[in-house]
Amino acid sequence: xxxxxxxxxxxxxxxxxxxxxxxxxxxxxxxxxxxxxxxxxxxxxxxxxxxxxxxxxxxxxxxxxxxxxxxxxxxxxxxxxxxxxxxxxxxxxxxxxxxxxxxxxxxxxxxxxxxxxxxxxxxxxxxxxxxxxxxxxxxxxxxxxxxxxxxxxxxxxxxxxxxxxxxxxxxxxxxxxxxxxxxxxxxxxxxxxxxxxxxxxxxxxxxxxxxxxxxxxxxxxxxxxxxxxxxxxxxxxxxxxxxxxxxxxxxxxxxxxxxxxxxxxxxxxxxxxxxxxxxxxxxxxxxxxxxxxxxxxxxxxxxxxxxxxxxxxxxxxxxxxxxxxxxxxxxxxxxxxxxxxxxxxxxxxxxxxxxxxxxxxxxxxxxxxxxxxxxxxxxxxxxxxxxxxxxxxxxxxxxxxxxxxxxxxxxxxxxxxxxxxxxxxxxxxxxxxxxxxxxxxxxxxxxxxxxxxxxxxxxxxxxxxxxxxxxxxxxxxxxxxxxxxxxxxxxxxxxxxxxxxxxxxxxxxxxxxxxxxxxxxxxxxxxxxxxxxxxxxxxxxxxxxxxxxxxxxxxxxxxxxxxxxxxxxxxxxxxxxxxxxxxxxxxxxxxxxxxxxxxxxxxxxxxxxxxxxxxxxxxxxxxxxxxxxxxxxxxxxxxxxxxxxxxxxxxxxxxxxxxxxxxxxxxxxxxxxxxxxxxxxxxxxxxxxxxxxxxxxxxxxxxxxx
Numbered sequence: 185x186x187x188x189x190x191x192x193x194x195x196x197x198x199x200x201x202x203x204x205x206x207x208x209x210x211x212x213x214x215x216x217x218x219x220x221x222x223x224x225x226x227x228x229x230x231x232x233x234x235x236x237x238x239x240x241x242x243x244x245x246x247x248x249x250x251x252x253x254x255x256x257x258x259x260x261x262x263x264x265x266x267x268x269x270x271x272x273x274x275x276x277x278x279x280x281x282x283x284x285x286x287x288x289x290x291x292x293x294x295x296x297x298x299x300x301x302x303x304x305x306x307x308x309x310x311x312x313x314x315x316x317x318x319x320x321x322x323x324x325x326x327x328x329x330x331x332x333x334x335x336x337x338x339x340x341x342x343x344x345x346x347x348x349x350x351x352x353x354x355x356x357x358x359x360x361x362x363x364x365x366x367x368x369x370x371x372x373x374x375x376x377x378x379x380x381x382x383x384x385x386x387x388x389x390x391x392x393x394x395x396x397x398x399x400x401x402x403x404x405x406x407x408x409x410x411x412x413x414x415x416x417x418x419x420x421x422x423x424x425x426x427x428x429x430x431x432x433x434x435x436x437x438x439x440x441x442x443x444x445x446x447x448x449x450x451x452x453x454x455x456x457x458x459x460x461x462x463x464x465x466x467x468x469x470x471x472x473x474x475x476x477x478x479x480x481x482x483x484x485x486x487x488x489x490x491x492x493x494x495x496x497x498x499x500x501x502x503x504x505x506x507x508x509x510x511x512x513x514x515x516x517x518x519x520x521x522x523x524x525x526x527x528x529x530x531x532x533x534x535x536x537x538x539x540x541x542x543x544x545x546x547x548x549x550x551x552x553x554x555x556x557x558x559x560x561x562x563x564x565x566x567x568x569x570x571x572x573x574x575x576x577x578x579x580x581x582x583x584x585x586x587x588x589x590x591x592x593x594x595x596x597x598x599x600x601x602x603x604x605x606x607x608x609x610x611x612x613x614x615x616x617x618x619x620x621x622x623x624x625x626x627x628x629x630x631x632x633x634x635x636x637x638x639x640x641x642x643x644x645x646x647x648x649x650x651x652x653x654x655x656x657x658x659x660x661x662x663x664x665x666x667x668x669x670x671x672x673x674x675x676x677x678x679x680x681x682x683x684x685x686x687x688x689x690x691x692x693x694x695x696x697x698x699x700x701x702x703x704x705x706x707x708x709x710x711x712x713x714x715x716x717x718x719x720x721x722x723x724x725x726x727x728x729x730x731x732x733x734x735x736x737x738x739x740x741x742x743x744x745x746x747x748x749x750x751x752x753x754x755x756x757x758x759x760x761x762x763x764x765x766x767x768x769x770x771x772x773x774x775x776x777x778x779x780x781x782x783x784x785x786x787x788x789x790x791x792x793x794x795x796x797x798x799x800x801x802x803x804x805x806x807x808x809x810x811x812x813x814x815x816x817x818x819x820x821x822x823x824x825x826x827x828x829x830x831x832x833x834x835x836x837x838x839x840x841x842x843x844x845x846x847x848x849x850x851x852x853x854x855x856x857x858x859x860x861x862x863x864x865x866x867x868x869x870x871x872x873x874x875x876x877x878x879x880x881x882x883x884x885x886x887x888x889x890x
Contacts, residue, residue: 193458199511206508210393217399233483233690241678244610247638253288253310257343258326259595260303262336273333274303280329286311302598319348340591350586354820355415362422362815369811370430377804383520386512387433394504395425398497412489421497427812429501431805432465433509435773438801440513444526454514464776467713468769469502471706475765478701482694539799543792550852557846561729567736570743572750575653575688576822580749583820600649606632607679609644615671616642622667628660648681657681691753699760706768714775719858722850723771730842731763734834752823759830767838770802774843778851786869787858791851806839
């Protein structure tokens with residue numbers, strides 16, 4: 185950030201103007217952003233690859249049923265065999281369910297199982313665009329009817345409606361829960377970091393203001409330009425804005441406190457802090473923003489939608505931390521740091537702190553340190569073969585065992601095929617009979633009724649004999665698609681299992697495209713920021729190393745500690761984007777300071793000064809970001825739990841090991857060549873060398889009266 189801009193932001197009059205502007209923005213965000221939850225699009229199509237066969241089938245299905253329609257399978261079971269009273273009660277229930285609001289078509293059943301121990305009734309409901317959100321209410325209405333049956337008769341609501349109800353309950357209140365949990369954790373960590381009962385309020389206030397503003401902006405884009413936001417991207421937005429915003433706040437506050445020791449005037453101290461820390465903050469934010477926008481290259485609608493949502497959140501967070509937070513800090517003056525106020529002329533405590541000692545320990549054996557650290561991190565890659573990222577079954581998608589999962593297991597035990605989760609084949613009306621014959625002759629597929637014709641297209645439904653999300657079911661869908669291609673290329677195979685299969689294939693494609701794109705963007709930003717080639721390449725390699733280690737270790741924890749059955753197919757991409765885009769932040773914070781100090785003290789000496797000066801704040805920032813992502817692990821959904829754990833682990837590796845040990849050792853070993861081909865690579869190191877244990881690692885040579 186230029187000195188002129190920094191001086192204007194921290195000026196005596198500007199601070200009040202900035203505060204008034206942000207107060208207005210906060211009110212705007214609170215009023216407009218509160219509508220974002222209602223504007224979320226959680227329809228199936230908002231999560232799917234836009235050009236996949238199953239997505240095209242959903243569009244064609246509108247001729248037969250609304251995209252909002254969900255089929256419920258009400259399953260009755262009595263071990264040892266159903267009684268006549270059970271059958272009579274199920275029949276009465278079907279008649280009562282037929283009177284519920286939003287029913288589409290006729291209630292089917294009760295249908296008895298061949299073993300005589302179960303019945304199932306099928307009913308489809310459509311309550312408009314809110315069907316997903318209202319699904320728990322519909323399930324409750326069904327239970328009010330069905331739970332009054334004979335004693336000992338178990339009743340489960342499963343199928344699409346049951347699955348939607350469990351998902352809706354898992355996401356219910358997610359925004360408020362995440363916000364409260366995230367802010368609470370950040371407050372605790374800021375109290376421990378600053379050891380001040382007051383200072384933490386300013387970063388939190390700035391971060392929450394940024395979140396409200398971001399939600400307001402995103403709502404306007406949803407309302408006026410059709411931006412897609414679902415519950416997943418809205419939840420990640422909360423964590424990202426609070427976590428990343430607090431990281432930028434920590435960096436700025438640390439540099440401001442440092443400058444207060446060499447400037448008598450707090451306005452000049454803030455101007456210098458913004459001038460020095462601003463480029464790192466802007467580069468860091470720019471890396472995250474462009475990294476998130478790389479998600480637009482994905483084919484998955486949910487992944488595409490997350491890109492601009494997350495990017496907008498980081499833009500607003502960066503603006504808040506470079507304008508609102510500096511204004512607040514200058515307004516409240518030095519007393520906000522009480523009880524340890526940074527007075528003019530006082531010694532910089534980081535000069536002899538723990539990170540200065542770490543640097544002195546690494547310096548005599550830098551090459552050995554980075555080699556050993558690299559090998560140790562590479563060992564974590566051995567866990568990668570255990571990561572099964574081929575998608576999660578319904579049961580694996582939830583932590584715990586919700587009703588829809590139990591009901592599906594009971595249904596699979598007593599019935600051939602899942603009648604509540606059908607394969608739906610869309611074909612021209614004249615091909616309906618031929619398609620029906622193909623369906624009936626395909627292995628793993630059971631016909632489910634006669635073809636239904638609407639205008640010039642027909643719908644042929646079928647049930648799968650295997651669990652809906654399984655390799656066997658995927659193979660059946662592939663066989664069916666190959667078989668119907670012989671009838672005509674305009675025949676589409678959709679339904680729940682087809683959706684899962686297309687999602688898996690699209691996610692694998694997105695991994696191959698988006699991951700290299702993000703790496704290229706990060707490399708270019710680092711090259712421009714550091715004006716070098718060697719340093720950016722080495723930094724990107726360290727982040728990739730850290731990513732593989734975090735993913736491998738997480739895979740081992742998921743299988744042997746948590747007992748998860750696998751991972752969502754989009755899991756590696758999400759973890760990569762967050763770890764690389766956010767993890768590179770800490771290298772940016774460190775390396776911009778190394779370059780700054782290298783101009784005066786040489787690269788090796790500058791590396792030690794930079795580690796001593798930034799070690800504490802970067803570690804604190806990493807702990808904050810790790811803790812905020814770990815909040816996702818509190819939600820009852822396996823995907824978010826796994827992502828929160830893996831990102832938190834990766835951030836901790838980046839801050840404590842990669843940045844502090846590996847990158848510092850590389851700086852000390854490679855020396856000025858880190859800046860090749862810039863002129864700094866040819867600058868002599870001088871005779872400053874490495875300080876001994878009695879010499880401060882952080883020279884304090886800029887002190888002056890302002």
